[in-house]
Amino acid sequence: MKLLIVSNDKYRPGPREPFSVIMEDIFSERVIKHLKNDYADLCNGCGNDCDHCRDKFPVLFPVDFKEDIAGVILLPAELPYYVDDPGAYLPDELPPHDVMLAIHVHEDLLLSLPGRARNAGAKAFVAPSEDPAWLSQWTRGRLKKICDQFGMESAFPKPFCSFLPTPDQPVMSEFARHFRIGKPKIKLRVQDGRVIDAQVITSAPCGCTYFVARNLIGREIDENLNVDVTAKYWHSYPCVASMDVDRELADAPLHKGGYLHYEAVADAVKDELSEMDVKKDKVRITGK
Numbered sequence: 001m002k003l004l005i006v007s008n009d010k011y012r013p014g015p016r017e018p019f020s021v022i023m024e025d026i027f028s029e030r031v032i033k034h035l036k037n038d039y040a041d042l043c044n045g046c047g048n049d050c051d052h053c054r055d056k057f058p059v060l061f062p063v064d065f066k067e068d069i070a071g072v073i074l075l076p077a078e079l080p081y082y083v084d085d086p087g088a089y090l091p092d093e094l095p096p097h098d099v100m101l102a103i104h105v106h107e108d109l110l111l112s113l114p115g116r117a118r119n120a121g122a123k124a125f126v127a128p129s130e131d132p133a134w135l136s137q138w139t140r141g142r143l144k145k146i147c148d149q150f151g152m153e154s155a156f157p158k159p160f161c162s163f164l165p166t167p168d169q170p171v172m173s174e175f176a177r178h179f180r181i182g183k184p185k186i187k188l189r190v191q192d193g194r195v196i197d198a199q200v201i202t203s204a205p206c207g208c209t210y211f212v213a214r215n216l217i218g219r220e221i222d223e224n225l226n227v228d229v230t231a232k233y234w235h236s237y238p239c240v241a242s243m244d245v246d247r248e249l250a251d252a253p254l255h256k257g258g259y260l261h262y263e264a265v266a267d268a269v270k271d272e273l274s275e276m277d278v279k280k281d282k283v284r285i286t287g288k
Contacts, residue, residue: 001178002070004097004122005032006105006113011077019081021106025074026240027130027206028103031160032072034207035179037064043211045236053214054200054207061199065179070097075105083108094120099175102127107139114146114154124153124171128160128205130253131242157182159241159253161204161260181205184264186213188272195219198268204257208237212261221269226262234261 007028016022033042039054054063075089083089086109093116100117102110102125114125125147129135140156147154153171157163163182165172176182184204189197198213215233219225234257241253249256 001068001099001174002095002097003035003065003068003099003101003175003179004070004073004094004117004120005101005103006073006075007032007103008077008105009074016078017080020078021081023075023077023079023104023106025077025104027160030206030240031101031103032069034203034205035065035069035181037066039207043207043237045211045233046214051214054210057199061180061201063180068178070095075109079106079109086112090116092116096121098122098171099124099126104130104134107136110135110139111142111146114143114150114152118150118152122152124155124169124175126155126157126163126172126175128163129156129158130160130240132244132246132253133242137248158246158249159257161206161208161257163205176202184209184212184261186216186264186268188216188268190221190269190272193221195221204261206237206240208234208239208257209261209264211237212265216265221273225269226265230261230265231258234258 008023008025010025011022030042033039037054073091079089083106089109090112097120100113100122102113105113110127117125125143127135127143135156144154153169155163155165155172161182161184163176165176180202182202185202186209187199187201188195195216195218198216200209200213203209212230212233216229219229239254239257241257243252243254245252
């Protein structure tokens with residue numbers, strides 16, 4: 001499966017054009033580094049204690065998808081507030097790919113992408129929102145309609161770590177399975193009431209789940225596991241989603257990302273205790 005990523009180049013401060021907007025690249029840079037397993041500047045919180053947890057099982061749980069990225073198209077970080085001619089900024093032809101991932105693309109350009117993606121063979125289109133301002137409801141609805149007309153699957157997760165394809169989305173499901181990104185899922189091994197191993201099955205697209213899982217090892221299984229461990233390491237990775245309240249979520253995307261990791265850890269504990277024939281209600285993992 002081939003993935004094409006469209007995002008923004010790094011902004012270089014300087015004199016700005018009037019009526020322009022700045023499209024930041026912080027989140028997209030993290031997603032790209034995660035997918036390429038370029039974690040030297042991405043996941044370095046363990047410092048000298050790094051045990052290269054991402055690389056433990058490269059065949060069973062691959063983390064390096066460089067060969068599966070058809071390309072990364074970086075658009076100018078500074079763009080006019082209104083773009084009258086998207087073709088002035090977008091290439092006419094795109095490399096062949098199966099899924100297009102558009103991260104924080106100017107909405108006027110975004111609407112032109114599904115058609116170009118379809119011409120390059122794409123069968124699915126993903127445009128996540130880490131900030132309420134990234135994608136308006138109108139644009140999202142219009143994009144879905146365009147994708148439906150082209151026979152393409154579409155997804156607009158908010159935030160990206162809530163991405164969970166529906167049963168009627170086979171291409172999206174294969175995308176999530178192949179690249180192992182979306183709603184976090186962790187597998188734990190517990191012995192004598194402590195976590196002795198943690199493996200990421202599905203990571204948040206920014207790679208944060210690996211940092212959380214690594215720091216669960218050695219911790220006692222009790223009701224404060226999420227409060228004492230998950231919250232600390234998810235936040236300090238750090239999560240870069242917006243803290244602005246999103247009206248549809250009725251919460252901030254950043255908080256939603258935290259709840260998804262709390263849920264992943266709680267589910268992993270329950271699954272492991274169930275396999276050990278321990279009653280699930282003996283340990284209650286709290287999240288909020």
